[in-house]
Amino acid sequence: MYVAVKGGERAIDNAHAWLAEERRGDTSVPELSVAQIRTQMTLAVNRVMAEGSLYDPDLAALAIKQARGDLIEAIFLIRAYRTTLPRFGGSNPIDTEDMACDRRVSATFKDAPGGQVLGPTFDYTHRLLDFKLAADGEVGDAPVVAHNQTATPHIMSFLDRENLIQSEPTGADIPDDLTRTPLELPASRALRLQSLTRGDEGFILGMAYSTQRGYARNHAFVAELRIGAVAVEMDIPELGFAIEIGEITVTECETVNQFQGSKTQPPQFTRGYGLVFGMTERKAISMALVDRALRWKELGEDNLGAPAQDEEFVLYHSDNIQATGFLEHIKLPHYVDFQSELELIRKLRREAQDNISREAAQ
Amino acid sequence: MSDYNFAYLDEQTKRMIRRAILKGLAIPGYQVPFASREMPMPYGWGTGGVQVSAAVLTPDDTFKVIDQGADDTTNAVSIRRFFQKTAGVAVTEATSEASVIQTRHRIPEQDLRADQILVYQVPIPEPLRFLEPSEVETRKMHALEEYGLMHVKLYEDISQHGDIATAYAYPVKVEGRYVMDPSPIPKFDNPKLEMAGIQLFGAGREQRIYAIPPYTQVVSLDFDDYPFQPTKADHACDLCGAEDSYLDELIVDDAGGRMFMCSDTDYCATRRKQGHVGAQGVPYKEDAA
Numbered sequence: 001m002y003v004a005v006k007g008g009e010r011a012i013d014n015a016h017a018w019l020a021e022e023r024r025g026d027t028s029v030p031e032l033s034v035a036q037i038r039t040q041m042t043l044a045v046n047r048v049m050a051e052g053s054l055y056d057p058d059l060a061a062l063a064i065k066q067a068r069g070d071l072i073e074a075i076f077l078i079r080a081y082r083t084t085l086p087r088f089g090g091s092n093p094i095d096t097e098d099m100a101c102d103r104r105v106s107a108t109f110k111d112a113p114g115g116q117v118l119g120p121t122f123d124y125t126h127r128l129l130d131f132k133l134a135a136d137g138e139v140g141d142a143p144v145v146a147h148n149q150t151a152t153p154h155i156m157s158f159l160d161r162e163n164l165i166q167s168e169p170t171g172a173d174i175p176d177d178l179t180r181t182p183l184e185l186p187a188s189r190a191l192r193l194q195s196l197t198r199g200d201e202g203f204i205l206g207m208a209y210s211t212q213r214g215y216a217r218n219h220a221f222v223a224e225l226r227i228g229a230v231a232v233e234m235d236i237p238e239l240g241f242a243i244e245i246g247e248i249t250v251t252e253c254e255t256v257n258q259f260q261g262s263k264t265q266p267p268q269f270t271r272g273y274g275l276v277f278g279m280t281e282r283k284a285i286s287m288a289l290v291d292r293a294l295r296w297k298e299l300g301e302d303n304l305g306a307p308a309q310d311e312e313f314v315l316y317h318s319d320n321i322q323a324t325g326f327l328e329h330i331k332l333p334h335y336v337d338f339q340s341e342l343e344l345i346r347k348l349r350r351e352a353q354d355n356i357s358r359e360a361a362q
Numbered sequence: 363m364s365d366y367n368f369a370y371l372d373e374q375t376k377r378m379i380r381r382a383i384l385k386g387l388a389i390p391g392y393q394v395p396f397a398s399r400e401m402p403m404p405y406g407w408g409t410g411g412v413q414v415s416a417a418v419l420t421p422d423d424t425f426k427v428i429d430q431g432a433d434d435t436t437n438a439v440s441i442r443r444f445f446q447k448t449a450g451v452a453v454t455e456a457t458s459e460a461s462v463i464q465t466r467h468r469i470p471e472q473d474l475r476a477d478q479i480l481v482y483q484v485p486i487p488e489p490l491r492f493l494e495p496s497e498v499e500t501r502k503m504h505a506l507e508e509y510g511l512m513h514v515k516l517y518e519d520i521s522q523h524g525d526i527a528t529a530y531a532y533p534v535k536v537e538g539r540y541v542m543d544p545s546p547i548p549k550f551d552n553p554k555l556e557m558a559g560i561q562l563f564g565a566g567r568e569q570r571i572y573a574i575p576p577y578t579q580v581v582s583l584d585f586d587d588y589p590f591q592p593t594k595a596d597h598a599c600d601l602c603g604a605e606d607s608y609l610d611e612l613i614v615d616d617a618g619g620r621m622f623m624c625s626d627t628d629y630c631a632t633r634r635k636q637g638h639v640g641a642q643g644v645p646y647k648e649d650a651a
Binding site for chain 2: 008009011012076079080082083084086179180181182183184185186312316321322324325326327328329330332333334335336337339340341342343344347348351352
C-alpha cells in the first residue's frame with residue numbers, strides 16, 4: 001500500500017527557516033551590520049551595483065547580507081527589486097571629463113595634464129596575507145591632497161586633436177533600454193555596452209582574456225583608466241533646465257587599439273570603451289576589450305570566428321542571472337520528461353535486442 | 363504585499379505582455395519577442411509563465427498551478443503562493459474549477475473548456491535551437507518556412523534507432539505554418555494541444571511569448587511510414603487504476619521495486635473519490651493523501 005507524497009508547502013517553510021538560521025550563523029559572534037558591509041566590503045558592493053544595474057550602496061550591502069555573501073544571489077535580489085521601481089526618465093550623459101578622479105592612469109603616455117594618480121589600488125601590493133588584520137584592522141590615516149579642481153582632459157582628446165583616433169559616430173539621443181525592450185540582433189553599440197556593463201564579471205573577463213590570447217586579437221593599450229565621482233544631471237521639463245540629482249562613482253576605461261586604414265584613408269587608431277558603476281576596474285578594462293572585439297564589422301575587419309567577435313554568443317551568455325537561473329533549474333523536478341525518456345530507451349533497447357536475437361537465430 | 367500592484371507587475375508591463383499575447387494568438391505558433399522582466403524568482407523557475415499569468419489574471423479568476431502534473435510539487439506551491447500573495451486570487455487544485463492554469467511539463471488529463479486558459483512555462487521556445495544554435499539563423503528559417511533540417515533530424519533518428527528518438531518537447535506544426543516547441547510536455551500530451559481552451563506559452567529568459575488559439579490545428583511532425591505515436595508507461599495507475607493517464611514511475615524499495623501513479627494529481631484524486639482503487643491503492647478518505 002502506498003500513500004502519495006505530499007508536503008511541498010511545509011518543506012518550503014521549513015527550508016526558509018533553516019536558511020535564515022544559517023545566514024545568521026553562530027549567534028555568539030556579533031551580527032554583521034549593513035553599514036559594515038557597505039563601508040568595508042565596498043568592492044563587493046560595487047560589483048553588486050554594477051551587475052544589478054542599480055546604484056544604491058545601501059541596498060547592495062543589504063542584498064549581500066541577505067544572500068550570505070553569494071554575490072550572484074545578491075545581484076539577483078537587486079535586479080528583482082529594480083524592476084519594480086518607477087521610471088521617471090533618463091539623465092543627461094555623464095561628463096567624465098569633470099570627474100573628481102580618485103585614480104587616473106594612462107599606459108600610453110608617461111605624463112599628461114591631470115597627471116598619473118594611482119589612487120587606492122592593489123596594483124603594487126605584495127599579496128602577502130596580513131595577519132595583523134586578523135587581530136586588529138585599525139590603520140593610520142593616509143596622506144591627503146585635494147582633488148584637482150579643474151577638469152581632467154581625456155587622453156583620447158589629445159590623440160583626437162591629431163586625428164589619430166577614429167572619431168565615434170554620435171548615438172541616438174535616447175538609446176534603447178536593454179531592460180525595457182527585448183534584445184534583438186544585430187544590436188546597436190549602445191545596447192551592446194549596456195549588456196556588457198551589467199554582464200558577469202567572470203564571463204566578460206574570460207572573453208576579454210581570450211582576445212588577448214589570440215582569439216580575435218586587437219592589441220589594446222589602456223589609453224586611460226579613471227575612477228571617481230561624477231555628477232548626474234537631469235532635465236526637468238517643468239524647470240526647463242538640467243539640475244544635479246546626485247553623484248555616482250564610476251570606472252571608465254578607454255583602450256587604443258591597432259589602427260585601420262587603406263590607400264585612400266590614412267590609418268587611425270580605434271578604440272574600445274568600458275564604463276561600469278563603482279570602483280570596478282577589472283570589469284571596465286575587460287568591457288573595453290570585448291567592446292572593441294565586437295566592433296569588427298563596423299571597422300571593416302574580418303570575422304575570425306572568435307567567440308568574442310560573436311555578438312549573439314557574447315550578449316546571450318553574459319548575463320549571470322539568466323545563466324545561473326537556467327543552469328540551476330535542472331535541479332527542479334523533471335520526472336515527467338525523464339519518464340518519457342525511460343519509456344523510449346526501454347523500447348529502443350527492446351527492439352535492438354530483438355534484432356540481435358533474430359540475427360543470431362538466422 | 364500591498365506595496366505591489368495586482369499580480370505584481372505594473373499595468374504598463376502587463377499591457378506590453380498582453381500585446382505580445384494578442385499578437386501570438388493572431389499568428390499561431392509564432393514566437394513574439396517581449397521585454398521580459400526580472401521576476402522575484404529565478405529564470406528557469408517559470409518566469410515566462412508567471413509573467414503571462416500575471417498579464418491575464420483578473421481578480422475574479424480561480425488559479426491553479428501544476429508542475430509535472432502535480433499541484434503539490436514545491437515550485438507549483440511556490441508560484442501558487444506568489445499569486446495568492448500578490449493578486450489575492452482564489453486558488454484551486456481542481457482542474458474543472460480553474461479559469462487560469464499555469465503548468466510546467468504537462469497538460470491536465472481532463473479536457474479544458476473554452477472559458478479556461480492554460481499557461482505553459484517554456485525553457486527554450488525555439489524548436490530548431492538544438493539543430494541551429496544561432497537565434498538570427500533560426501528566425502530566418504521560420505520566416506522562410508525552412509524546416510528541412512527538422513525532418514532530417516527525425517529521419518536520422520529513425521535510421522539510427524529505428525524510431526523517432528524524441529520523447530518530450532516533441533515538435534509540432536501549428537495551423538500548417540509554424541513549427542513550434544510545445545514546451546517539455548511528454549509526447550503523450552501532444553494530441554491534447556488541439557483543445558477548446560486558449561494556450562499561452564511564456565519563455566522569460568528567452569523573452570518570447572507564443573500561443574495556440576482554441577481549436578487550432580496542431581500536428582506532431584512525423585512520416586507516413588513512421589506515424590507519430592503518443593506513449594506512456596504500459597501500466598495502470600497503482601493508486602486509482604486509470605489506464606488512460608500519464609504515469610510517474612516511483613522506486614519504492616531497495617530492491618528497485620517500482621510502482622506507477624498518475625502524474626496528474628487532481629485526476630488521480632478525483633478518480634479515487636469516485637471510488638476507483640488501483641492495485642496498491644486504498645479506498646479514498648479525506649486527508650488520507
